[in-house]
Amino acid sequence: MKLQEIYNLILKMGIDHDPRGIEVVQKQLAKEKKKIDELKEDERKEIDQDRIFNPYSDTRVLFGELDREVKRILVGIDMEVGEVILADRLAEKGKKIDLIMAHHPEGKAMAGLYDVMHLQEDLLAQLGVPVNVAEGIMAGRIGEVRRGLMPVNHNRAVDAARLLDIPLMCCHTPADNMVTEYVQKKIDENNCETLGDIVKVLKEIPEYAAAVKTGAGPTIVVGSRKRSAGKVFVDMTGGTSGSEDAYSKLSVAGVGTLVVMHISEKHRKEAEKNHVNVIIAGHMASDSLGMNLILDMIEQRGVEILTCSGLIRVKRS
Known part of the structure; x- marks a missing residue:
């Protein structure tokens, strides 16, 4: 598979199984596109264009050309500098890693983690909490998480992957969905x-x-x-x-x-x-279950999956 195809598949699965429903997600994407279209040209340059088609700010291709061919993926819950070096060591031992996939976000996906928390407002509303109350409850917490992420050195693993020329991505909310x-x-x-x-x-x-x-x-x-x-x-x-x-x-x-x-x-x-x-x-068990449901679909398309970093691999197909 091409890296782009893997990214597209993950997003499709996340949207198809989003607890809010597909219509709510599509409405969110339409609002995001309208917001970006209304920006001035210089402001638009600062915006992550993936927001137009990807409703999950914590899921991104962090390094690597989208047309790269992927035959083997090293996947884990937390894929940091140590796991990037592990991927390089595996290549030295004859198991070339074409893509490192983390569950927990890294890089700009970690910096944008707070933004996906608005999903919780919709879930609270579905349970019967008035939407204005749900938004009020979440506002303070979202701000707290955003401020907490600001000082984090979130690009360490991305830099390591770039130096070793190994594509890196993360798949968070789609797996959690x-x-x-x-x-x-x-x-x-x-x-x-x-x-x-x-x-x-x-x-x-x-x-x-x-x-x-x-x-x-x-x-x-x-x-x-x-x-x-x-x-x-x-x-x-x-x-x-x-x-x-x-x-x-x-x-x-x-x-x-x-x-x-x-x-x-x-x-x-x-x-x-x-x-x-x-x-x-x-x-770790919950994160593994969510990732396994996605990895099964990738594996069915001929990609070899290697796991580490706490991921309990169970195949269902």
Whole structure:
């Protein structure tokens, strides 16, 4: 496959499985195009043109010509300078790496991570939180994340890949969309009545079963196994953790249980205070599941996949 074809496939899968629905995403892209078209010529030069067709600011080709042929990819959750050097060492041992693919964003995709968090506003609105309240809740948190990213040396891995001439890209929200849909569907299909039922279903998914063996499997952090699950919301996409103010609104909207990749102690306490159960499914396992659903489609097209950096590879096709 060409690098461009891989990029296009990832974006298509992300959009097709976006929990907001395709129409909402297309509307977002249309607004972005209109905004860019209305800019002055000198202002337009500063804009990342991928925004016209790519709704996910945390997913980008960071280095490499789009017409490069890709036969073998080295994929992992965090692909930083060490993993770039690993790719070069593999080439020395006869396994040439045509593309390094990270799940977590690097480079300008890391710098733009905050922007994809607006997705969470739409998800809160879908759950019954008034959209103006959802936007108000998220505004402060999005600003906090943006400021927190400003001092980060986000281009280190990109620079290393450039010096070694190995294409580098990251695939974040599209993979998170995939795992969100997959896990939500599994829980809904099994009519989980208790938190214990949810944990059981999660452990039947190979990535989570593997994580159990390394001590990083599904864990109830608010509630107990016998507690009623109520309405279950799988919250695994939208860049990074949202606002701690959301839990009171989710409780009022009727959400009984959140299934998340991870949660900070501050957020956990807010969930507990508002009687919202929380199950941590597992960070690396969840990221691996989302990436695997995409990697299967790439592998079907004749590309060899090598994994590292915490990615639990499970093939479904």
